[in-house]
Amino acid sequence: MRARLKDKFDVIVVGGGHAGCEAAAASANMGAKVLMISMNLTNFAQMSCNPSIGGIAKGQIVREIDALGGYTGIVADKTMIQFRMLNLSKGPAMWSPRSQNDRVLYSVEWRNILESLENLEFWQDTVTEIIVKKQKAVGVKTYMGMEFYSKTVILANGTFLNGLIHIGTKQFAGGRIGERNSTNLTSNINKLGISSSRMKTGTPLRADGRSLDFSLMTEQAGDVNPGNFSFLSTKKLKKQRSCYLTYTSAEVHDILKQGFERSPLFTGRIKGRGPRYCPSIEDKIERFASKDKHQLFIEPEGWNTIEYYVNGFSSSLPEDIQFKALRKVAGFKNAKFFRPGYAIEYDYFPPSQLNFNLETRQIENLFLAGQINGTTGYEEAAAQGLMAGINAFLKVQEKPAFVLKRSEAYIGVLIDDLITKGTEEPYRMFTSRAEYRILLRQDNADFRLTVKSHEIGLAGPARKKKVLAKYRKINSVEALLKKESVTPEEINPFLKVRELSMIQQKIKIETILQRPQVRLIDLYNNVEKIRDNFMALGKISTDEMEEAELIVKYRSYINKEKEVADKLGKFDEYQIPPLMNYNAILSLSNEAREKLSKIRPETIGQALRISGVSPSDISVLIVFLGK
Numbered sequence: 001m002r003a004r005l006k007d008k009f010d011v012i013v014v015g016g017g018h019a020g021c022e023a024a025a026a027s028a029n030m031g032a033k034v035l036m037i038s039m040n041l042t043n044f045a046q047m048s049c050n051p052s053i054g055g056i057a058k059g060q061i062v063r064e065i066d067a068l069g070g071y072t073g074i075v076a077d078k079t080m081i082q083f084r085m086l087n088l089s090k091g092p093a094m095w096s097p098r099s100q101n102d103r104v105l106y107s108v109e110w111r112n113i114l115e116s117l118e119n120l121e122f123w124q125d126t127v128t129e130i131i132v133k134k135q136k137a138v139g140v141k142t143y144m145g146m147e148f149y150s151k152t153v154i155l156a157n158g159t160f161l162n163g164l165i166h167i168g169t170k171q172f173a174g175g176r177i178g179e180r181n182s183t184n185l186t187s188n189i190n191k192l193g194i195s196s197s198r199m200k201t202g203t204p205l206r207a208d209g210r211s212l213d214f215s216l217m218t219e220q221a222g223d224v225n226p227g228n229f230s231f232l233s234t235k236k237l238k239k240q241r242s243c244y245l246t247y248t249s250a251e252v253h254d255i256l257k258q259g260f261e262r263s264p265l266f267t268g269r270i271k272g273r274g275p276r277y278c279p280s281i282e283d284k285i286e287r288f289a290s291k292d293k294h295q296l297f298i299e300p301e302g303w304n305t306i307e308y309y310v311n312g313f314s315s316s317l318p319e320d321i322q323f324k325a326l327r328k329v330a331g332f333k334n335a336k337f338f339r340p341g342y343a344i345e346y347d348y349f350p351p352s353q354l355n356f357n358l359e360t361r362q363i364e365n366l367f368l369a370g371q372i373n374g375t376t377g378y379e380e381a382a383a384q385g386l387m388a389g390i391n392a393f394l395k396v397q398e399k400p401a402f403v404l405k406r407s408e409a410y411i412g413v414l415i416d417d418l419i420t421k422g423t424e425e426p427y428r429m430f431t432s433r434a435e436y437r438i439l440l441r442q443d444n445a446d447f448r449l450t451v452k453s454h455e456i457g458l459a460g461p462a463r464k465k466k467v468l469a470k471y472r473k474i475n476s477v478e479a480l481l482k483k484e485s486v487t488p489e490e491i492n493p494f495l496k497v498r499e500l501s502m503i504q505q506k507i508k509i510e511t512i513l514q515r516p517q518v519r520l521i522d523l524y525n526n527v528e529k530i531r532d533n534f535m536a537l538g539k540i541s542t543d544e545m546e547e548a549e550l551i552v553k554y555r556s557y558i559n560k561e562k563e564v565a566d567k568l569g570k571f572d573e574y575q576i577p578p579l580m581n582y583n584a585i586l587s588l589s590n591e592a593r594e595k596l597s598k599i600r601p602e603t604i605g606q607a608l609r610i611s612g613v614s615p616s617d618i619s620v621l622i623v624f625l626g627k
């Protein structure tokens with residue numbers, strides 16, 4: 001006999017991982033009455049793998065989450081133990097913030113935030129079934145025999161659905177090490193007409209720092225002037241913990257090979273597809289046989305802990321082989337270990353079954369977010385959670401969906417890729433997936449997204465005000481650089497010291513700044529005339545100065561990308577009727593008919609991005625629709 005709670009919620013969020021936390025917070029902050037049900041309520045946003053947030057393309061996603069009013073950036077800032085801006089030697093489109101974090105504090109900080117949200121309630125249990133009436137999700141049933149009712153349901157189950165852990169020849173059920181898996185739910189969802197498949201991921205062993213000899217490794221410290229993720233003024237780090245760099249060797253590889261015949265990966269016990277770009281060490285040895293060493297980053301798991309994460313040594317080989325091999329790595333001779341690395345297989349739901357608001361096409365009001373959509377990574381999961389949380393409540397309010405374009409956000413690229421292209425291996429974000437990289441910089445995420453988020457009721461007025469004030473300042477700096485000039489007498493001493501070609505006649509400051517070697521902050525600090533010009537603008541922060549400089553230096557690229565985005569964006573305005581019968585359009589290629597019938601694009605723009613649909617198919621479609 002199931003107990004039915006009287007309360008009816010707007011949104012039920014299943015799962016307290018990165019996706020579930022952002023989803024619950026977003027809808028609660030927009031005013032929804034939310035219930036979060038998770039198997040373990042002492043363990044929010046657990047970092048199942050590396051104790052780190054951000055990195056290439058992922059750092060951009062975190063800045064976007066923050067700009068939209070999510071919490072991943074704030075929590076990362078409050079719990080970071082090291083910060084680095086990656087790719088500074090490349091152009092600004094590639095700069096990517098990354099932090100090392102205290103794993104335990106990260107989860108505690110999330111708990112503090114969630115518990116401070118008035119509209120959010122909690123229940124610790126395992127959801128086993130979705131309650132559906134007339135093809136609409138109306139609630140969930142749980143393992144403890146409860147029924148909860150709501151207008152929408154968001155599933156964010158991560159790696160837990162029929163999770164199966166592999167270490168060598170051992171196999172056991174689990175959602176991640178030390179935690180139960182979730183059975184029943186996948187088959188229930190399959191019965192609703194939503195198909196599932198299997199994927200796999202893996203994690204390395206953890207070592208006892210007291211047993212490592214760091215003097216044999218290369219220290220990697222954080223940035224001298226550490227930054228942060230949030231556009232709000234979170235505190236910057238005053239002290240940091242270092243990571244260490246070391247390498248595997250031919251000897252290490254030989255030992256690992258001894259375990260191949262007991263490897264679940266090579267003997268076919270693991271059926272799910274793993275992340276190609278984050279391979280296990282045994283995969284790397286197989287695929288890159290000519291390489292006799294691979295880099296390992298040794299990352300502390302927190303401020304005070306002795307536990308270290310061995311980045312680059314993910315493995316599901318038998319534990320004796322993992323330990324024996326790693327002890328041959330410089331610094332690990334006497335290493336002791338907390339636990340071996342392992343692989344996990346789990347169910348996911350191919351994301352081409354979703355609409356752009358992350359709601360399933362088969363069951364109305366049922367939303368899916370995070371790893372269960374075939375992605376990998378905390379940031380990708382958190383971004384989807386945020387968007388599902390927003391859209392679930394917009395659906396409740398009968399308001400239009402909140403969908404970001406590919407030219408507006410990496411989050412737009414992520415969701416468009418998932419829905420339009422689907423994925424058969426764990427999807428992670430890369431800068432190369434985005435065609436408008438110079439528009440989607442980490443520094444301007446607030447400019448791109450905060451006002452939009454405010455309009456749908458998430459980002460608060462203070463956030464909006466801050467962004468508008470910031471960009472007013474930046475505009476005035478830009479205008480000043482465009483208007484004011486410097487004479488040879490005023491600027492040549494500066495150029496001479498830096499061995500740059502000097503000028504013969506008066507020149508706009510903007511033209512000087514367009515030289516790659518010239519930095520605005522340097523001009524401001526060293527050229528009196530320019531400093532005097534700036535006085536009239538009031539206080540300008542370093543961030544504002546850097547932003548103005550980027551805009552000036554990269555203006556032509558930015559304008560070019562904007563032009564292309566506007567042109568192609570027009571195709572996204574041409575709607576395709578949802579019940580379109582592609583099989584009736586005989587001049588489409590067979591492949592196009594098959595793909596279009598399966599993916600059912602909402603717009604010509606989306607159809608254009610489906611692989612296998614050619615430009616001539618698009619012309620046929622446009623003519624057919626009379627556009």
Ligand SMILES: Cc1cc2nc3c(=O)[nH]c(=O)nc-3n(C[C@H](O)[C@H](O)[C@H](O)COP(=O)(O)OP(=O)(O)OC[C@H]3O[C@@H](n4cnc5c(N)ncnc54)[C@H](O)[C@@H]3O)c2cc1C
Binds near residue numbers: 018019156160382
């Ligand atoms: C072994 C391992 C290795 C990984 N390696 C990498 C890597 O190398 N790189 C990388 O980027 N990412 C890696 N990840 C993935 C990363 O951990 C996930 O991408 C991220 O945690 C996904 O977030 P999520 O919110 O979707 O799910 P999770 O963080 O997995 O959270 C799922 C939540 O749902 C709850 N839950 C599940 N089922 C139910 C249910 N039926 N009822 C109630 N609650 C439920 C769980 O208790 C948990 O709170 C790895 C994960 C694992 C487990």
